[in-house]
Amino acid sequence: MLLIGFLLLQVVPTDPATVLAGPTATPAEVQALRESMGLDKPVWLQFVLYLGRVLQFDLGRSMISNTAVIEEIGNTIGPTIELMLASLVWAVPLGILLGTLAAVRRGQLLDRVIMAFSVAGVSMPIFWFGLILIQYVGTALELLPFQGRGGPLWSLDGLRHIVLPAVTLGGVFVGPVARMTRTALLDVLGADYVRTARAKGVAEGSVVMHHALRNAMIPIVTLVGLQIGFLLGGAVVTETMFAWPGVGRMAVGAITSADFPLAQGAILILAVSFIAINILVDVLYAMLDPRIARR
Amino acid sequence: MTAIAEAAVAPAVTRGPRANSPWRRLLRDKPAVLAAAFLLLVVAAAILAPWIAPTDPYANNMRLRLKPPGGDFLLGTDSQGRSMITRMLFGLRATLVIGLTAVAMGGFVGATLGILAAFYRRLDNVIMRVVDVLLSFPSILFGLALAAVLGPGLDSLVAALSVAAVPTVARISRGAATQVMQQDFMEAGRAIGLSDFALITRYLARNCISTVLVYLTLQLGQTILLGAALSFLGLGAQPPAAELGSMAAEGRRYLSFAPHAATVPSAAIFLIVLAFNVLGDALRDAFDPKLRH
Numbered sequence: 001m002l003l004i005g006f007l008l009l010q011v012v013p014t015d016p017a018t019v020l021a022g023p024t025a026t027p028a029e030v031q032a033l034r035e036s037m038g039l040d041k042p043v044w045l046q047f048v049l050y051l052g053r054v055l056q057f058d059l060g061r062s063m064i065s066n067t068a069v070i071e072e073i074g075n076t077i078g079p080t081i082e083l084m085l086a087s088l089v090w091a092v093p094l095g096i097l098l099g100t101l102a103a104v105r106r107g108q109l110l111d112r113v114i115m116a117f118s119v120a121g122v123s124m125p126i127f128w129f130g131l132i133l134i135q136y137v138g139t140a141l142e143l144l145p146f147q148g149r150g151g152p153l154w155s156l157d158g159l160r161h162i163v164l165p166a167v168t169l170g171g172v173f174v175g176p177v178a179r180m181t182r183t184a185l186l187d188v189l190g191a192d193y194v195r196t197a198r199a200k201g202v203a204e205g206s207v208v209m210h211h212a213l214r215n216a217m218i219p220i221v222t223l224v225g226l227q228i229g230f231l232l233g234g235a236v237v238t239e240t241m242f243a244w245p246g247v248g249r250m251a252v253g254a255i256t257s258a259d260f261p262l263a264q265g266a267i268l269i270l271a272v273s274f275i276a277i278n279i280l281v282d283v284l285y286a287m288l289d290p291r292i293a294r295r
Numbered sequence: 296m297t298a299i300a301e302a303a304v305a306p307a308v309t310r311g312p313r314a315n316s317p318w319r320r321l322l323r324d325k326p327a328v329l330a331a332a333f334l335l336l337v338v339a340a341a342i343l344a345p346w347i348a349p350t351d352p353y354a355n356n357m358r359l360r361l362k363p364p365g366g367d368f369l370l371g372t373d374s375q376g377r378s379m380i381t382r383m384l385f386g387l388r389a390t391l392v393i394g395l396t397a398v399a400m401g402g403f404v405g406a407t408l409g410i411l412a413a414f415y416r417r418l419d420n421v422i423m424r425v426v427d428v429l430l431s432f433p434s435i436l437f438g439l440a441l442a443a444v445l446g447p448g449l450d451s452l453v454a455a456l457s458v459a460a461v462p463t464v465a466r467i468s469r470g471a472a473t474q475v476m477q478q479d480f481m482e483a484g485r486a487i488g489l490s491d492f493a494l495i496t497r498y499l500a501r502n503c504i505s506t507v508l509v510y511l512t513l514q515l516g517q518t519i520l521l522g523a524a525l526s527f528l529g530l531g532a533q534p535p536a537a538e539l540g541s542m543a544a545e546g547r548r549y550l551s552f553a554p555h556a557a558t559v560p561s562a563a564i565f566l567i568v569l570a571f572n573v574l575g576d577a578l579r580d581a582f583d584p585k586l587r588h
Contacts, residue, residue: 123569128561233435
């Protein structure tokens with residue numbers, strides 16, 4: 001990913017020095033700038049220097065605002081994490097609940113309705129779901145704001161602003177979680193220890209909650225973790241739609257305005273945070289499955 | 296990425312003992328038949344767009360801008376006064392061509408990788424390790440990165456969608472090919488002295504192709520959805536091109552007083568992806584009974 005990010009700056013048809021120097025600069029000024037930016041050095045040396053700068057958290061400066069890229073990322077990463085957490089916190093429990101209901105009522109009407117909703121949810125373009133919310137809740141009823149972030153989450157305005165983006169982003173996540181929960185639970189419900197629990201007269205609700213769901217949590221967490229990338233993708237769209245000041249919106253803005261250092265930095269940080277989330281899921285996995293932790 | 300997770304999550308359906316042929320099983324699945332019929336209609340409309348569209352998709356008329364559906368324009372007009380139904384027919388065309396191209400390219404590369412991994416055990420580890428890394432990576436990041444490198448446009452969009460399709464298809468075809476490898480005819484083919492190339496193309500690939508094609512149906516839905524999202528962000532098809540995702544993005548600006556401009560293309564994407572998902576699920580259930588619960 002580092003290499004891709006670096007190559008990004010290499011293949012751009014425009015010369016960064018010419019752009020930065022502006023249209024009125026003389027060739028000599030452009031040349032001086034090029035030297036100060038290290039652009040006259042061979043490509044491999046530039047990559048080594050780039051790696052060194054990345055390790056020192058120096059990601060260059062935005063070509064448009066001239067602020068340090070690392071600073072821009074520092075300002076936007078918080079809102080992105082905030083939005084993703086606000087989406088997960090309601091979507092995962094709801095998905096697990098719906099999946100459990102579907103598995104317990106397998107083959108019945110409730111199961112079919114939940115699964116139909118789930119397929120529809122998987123097929124829904126996230127931007128349409130967001131547009132519907134903006135159109136009805138935001139514009140027509142004027143219930144909630146849909147532009148930007150209202151401040152910290154503990155303030156009323158902050159809470160009001162995050163509702164629609166979080167409902168949008170979480171909304172597309174409920175269906176997949178429900179499907180996975182249903183499958184994982186159906187697998188477990190056929191296991192011997194579930195039959196044993198039933199045979200010794202444990203109440204059905206307790207069998208599902210304590211014996212089946214607890215064991216099904218392991219595959220559920222893994223599958224939900226694998227879907228985090230999907231959530232990150234959704235966050236890019238959601239942030240752009242709701243003018244949420246996060247990394248995804250910044251990345252899209254930087255790409256469409258050809259601000260290469262900023263785009264490079266934003267893509268890098270999205271990739272790094274994705275890897276970080278995966279490590280986090282692995283840790284969580286070990287906590288849920290004592291067999292792994294002991295190994 | 297979602298396709299593979301869902302692959303294991305087929306809705307449980309129990310059928311009678313007489314339903315032994317996959318096609319017969321498929322025909323009994325009413326939602327699947329409906330989805331297939333709908334998709335045929337969509338494909339026909341997309342192919343015939345230049346002939347059946349009532350107006351020119353690029354001829355604008357500012358006096359007719361943002362007319363609501365009904366009257367002269369069945370689905371209303373967009374911000375440039377262009378007929379929405381015409382734009383949608385051409386948009387279907389663009390969206391389907393983008394999706395099919397990407398799935399065909401990604402599917403070919405993915406299937407080749409998967410089959411090679413199953414045939415040459417030594418390659419298996421290397422190929423599948425790379426595939427796993429690709430698989431876990433958010434596909435929208437490919438879209439962002441390629442749009443940044445190549446500049447936003449159709450080339451980078453199709454390239455990103457193809458790359459995104461490779462890992463899922465590689466996994467599926469490796470699974471299918473591994474099973475075929477255990478068949479006696481593979482051993483027999485080797486015994487009569489066929490070359491590796493002949494073994495792979497004549498025996499192995501031919502016996503995996505149906506499984507792979509079934510999954511490509513599911514993948515097509517995902518690819519179209521991702522492509523529409525990237526175009527919506529302005530990283531795919533560029534205006535004034537008629538493409539469903541970018542049409543939705545354009546219509547979004549007039550949401551408060553002309554909601555149809557964004558709703559019509561968005562709903563079209565939803566219905567197409569839904570149909571592909573329903574049909575793909577049903578095809579998988581019918582042809583791959585091992586995965587059914």
